[in-house]
Amino acid sequence: MRRSWLNWLCAVAVAGILAVPLAGADDLVVDLSKRRIDITLGFSGAEVLLFGATDTGGDVVVAVRGPEQRVTVRRKEHIAGLWVNREWMQFDRAPSFYYIASSRPLEAIASDATFAGIEVGVAHLRFAPSGSSRGADADAFRAALIHTKEREGLYGTGPGQVTFVGGRLFRTTVSFPATVATGPYAVEVYHLRDGQVENAEQRTFFVTKVGLSAAVVVQAHNNPAVYGLIAVTIAVMAGWLGAAGLRKI
Amino acid sequence: MQVYLPIAQISVDVFVLLAMGAAVGFISSLFGVGGGFLITPLLIFIGIPPPVAVATQINQVVGAAVSGTVAHWRRGNIDFTMGWVLMVGTILGSTVGVTLFAMLQRAGQIDLVIVLMYIVFLGGIGSLMLVESLRALLRQRRAPGARFKLHQHNWLHGLPFKMRFRKSRLYISALLPLVLGFITGVLIAMMGVGGGFFLVPSKIYLLGMPTTLAVGTSLFQTIFVAAYSTLLQAVQTQTVDILLAIVLLVGGLLGTQIGARIGPRLHGDQLRILLALLIVGVWLKLVIGATVTPDDLYSLQVVVPS
Numbered sequence: 001m002r003r004s005w006l007n008w009l010c011a012v013a014v015a016g017i018l019a020v021p022l023a024g025a026d027d028l029v030v031d032l033s034k035r036r037i038d039i040t041l042g043f044s045g046a047e048v049l050l051f052g053a054t055d056t057g058g059d060v061v062v063a064v065r066g067p068e069q070r071v072t073v074r075r076k077e078h079i080a081g082l083w084v085n086r087e088w089m090q091f092d093r094a095p096s097f098y099y100i101a102s103s104r105p106l107e108a109i110a111s112d113a114t115f116a117g118i119e120v121g122v123a124h125l126r127f128a129p130s131g132s133s134r135g136a137d138a139d140a141f142r143a144a145l146i147h148t149k150e151r152e153g154l155y156g157t158g159p160g161q162v163t164f165v166g167g168r169l170f171r172t173t174v175s176f177p178a179t180v181a182t183g184p185y186a187v188e189v190y191h192l193r194d195g196q197v198e199n200a201e202q203r204t205f206f207v208t209k210v211g212l213s214a215a216v217v218v219q220a221h222n223n224p225a226v227y228g229l230i231a232v233t234i235a236v237m238a239g240w241l242g243a244a245g246l247r248k249i
Numbered sequence: 250m251q252v253y254l255p256i257a258q259i260s261v262d263v264f265v266l267l268a269m270g271a272a273v274g275f276i277s278s279l280f281g282v283g284g285g286f287l288i289t290p291l292l293i294f295i296g297i298p299p300p301v302a303v304a305t306q307i308n309q310v311v312g313a314a315v316s317g318t319v320a321h322w323r324r325g326n327i328d329f330t331m332g333w334v335l336m337v338g339t340i341l342g343s344t345v346g347v348t349l350f351a352m353l354q355r356a357g358q359i360d361l362v363i364v365l366m367y368i369v370f371l372g373g374i375g376s377l378m379l380v381e382s383l384r385a386l387l388r389q390r391r392a393p394g395a396r397f398k399l400h401q402h403n404w405l406h407g408l409p410f411k412m413r414f415r416k417s418r419l420y421i422s423a424l425l426p427l428v429l430g431f432i433t434g435v436l437i438a439m440m441g442v443g444g445g446f447f448l449v450p451s452k453i454y455l456l457g458m459p460t461t462l463a464v465g466t467s468l469f470q471t472i473f474v475a476a477y478s479t480l481l482q483a484v485q486t487q488t489v490d491i492l493l494a495i496v497l498l499v500g501g502l503l504g505t506q507i508g509a510r511i512g513p514r515l516h517g518d519q520l521r522i523l524l525a526l527l528i529v530g531v532w533l534k535l536v537i538g539a540t541v542t543p544d545d546l547y548s549l550q551v552v553v554p555s
Contacts, residue, residue: 039255041255042253069551069552072549072550073548074550076546076548082365083540147547178260181258220256225484227483227487228482232308232476232479232480235308235312238501239313239502240315242501
């Protein structure tokens with residue numbers, strides 16, 4: 001959590017540095033349809049609309065990055081006729097969510113090196129293994145993590161569309177599945193022209209649990225013993241009620 | 250209708266959960282097993298993270314066991330003396346099991362051991378039960394009304410510390426239920442299940458308890474074991490999803506009552522065949538799952554959720 005915040009602050013600082021010398025030369029205005037996604041008991045995913053305006057010409061690339069998580073990836077092996085988990089690798093700073101949208105295919109906008117420099121694109125995400133079993137292949141485990149996240153809809157499989165309206169206004173919609181992690185989400189918007197980054201903007205929004213859903217989590221973490229007793233009591237009462245109900249029927 | 254589960258952090262269909270809860274309640278009251286060995290894979294299948302599935306299903310088992318116990322108590326199907334002796338063994342066993350679990354985890358072999366334990370225990374118990382109950386059924390068909398001994402006498406009856414279990418009409422060494430309870434406790438700690446699938450057949454075949462008493466007594470004991478496990482999970486892992494448990498419980502209530510009504514209409518032999526088939530079915534699924542090449546060799550686990 002602290003690390004992801006630090007990372008976010010760094011990104012803001014970078015965006016600031018990028019923006020200052022270019023201010024006036026290039027206008028990039030960005031906003032989001034919401035600043036917060038509330039997870040209530042009825043939550044089944046959400047969409048956020050990003051919209052903005054820029055000078056005519058050039059392309060827009062949007063990257064959305066969720067809070068970082070520590071993830072263990074395990075690999076099954078065939079041992080004595082059984083498939084069992086053997087090799088493993090841990091990543092401390094894997095983004096829980098990553099999504100990219102662009103006005104044209106990335107390779108048509110700028111070189112791979114440019115995107116690597118601004119850490120845009122799943123392949124350029126900088127999360128390194130922090131521990132592993134002996135001899136585990138880092139590239140294969142990293143690829144497996146990305147592949148699984150893509151399958152779960154948490155990493156964008158291909159770049160989504162940023163659509164321009166009238167040459168200056170642009171918009172894109174970001175979808176979040178119900179499994180989305182809580183915490184701060186960084187939205188980076190880049191304006192590129194002739195393969196160079198002209199301007200960058202950053203916005204943040206939060207995914208938070210609210211109401212009963214939040215109360216349950218707070219209780220489970222802050223008063224685990226009380227929470228456990230409540231869980232057992234509810235179960236005993238439910239069981240008792242069920243049995244009593246049978247007698248009346 | 251979708252509902253968001255705050256601890257599991259996913260959104261699932263309420264009616265799917267209700268149906269699953271009902272199925273477990275039904276099995277639980279019919280066979281005296283908690284159903285953990287069935288519901289945990291199902292919960293994982295619909296996307297609940299494994300630690301949440303294990304911790305929450307054991308919470309639901311508390312409710313199913315209370316409901317089943319009350320129903321069986323009214324019919325006089327509980328041998329309390331036996332229940333208490335078993336419980337002492339179970340508590341000792343789970344304490345040892347937790348230590349073993351930690352040792353194997355350090356050695357990196359826990360996954361293999363769990364899979365092997367499931368395959369050995371389920372396969373052994375399931376096939377023995379199936380053969381025995383089919384044989385009993387055939388014997389009955391051939392000679393209707395014939396009288397049999399309540400149970401066979403063997404070396405187990407020569408053990409010391411004999412104790413009288415009036416309800417079960419047994420006069421056996423207290424060591425037997427203690428050891429059975431101990432093994433169950435180890436299973437609970439290592440496999441994350443209630444252990445009923447091992448305890449019920451053992452009580453019938455090793456101790457010679459009548460099937461209905463074995464079922465009722467197992468349910469009674471399960472209440473305490475499951476409540477203890479729930480508390481342990483809530484404090485140690487914080488993965489009990491109270492909302493998921495409530496939905497499963499509501500479904501479970503329905504299933505339990507259906508099971509308690511159908512149970513008395515079934516003959517002991519039929520009940521045993523059904524339980525044997527169920528165990529063999531789960532065993533087959535496990536063997537296939539462990540031996541067939543998986544679609545994806547890799548799996549993810551979030552260690553520190555945000």
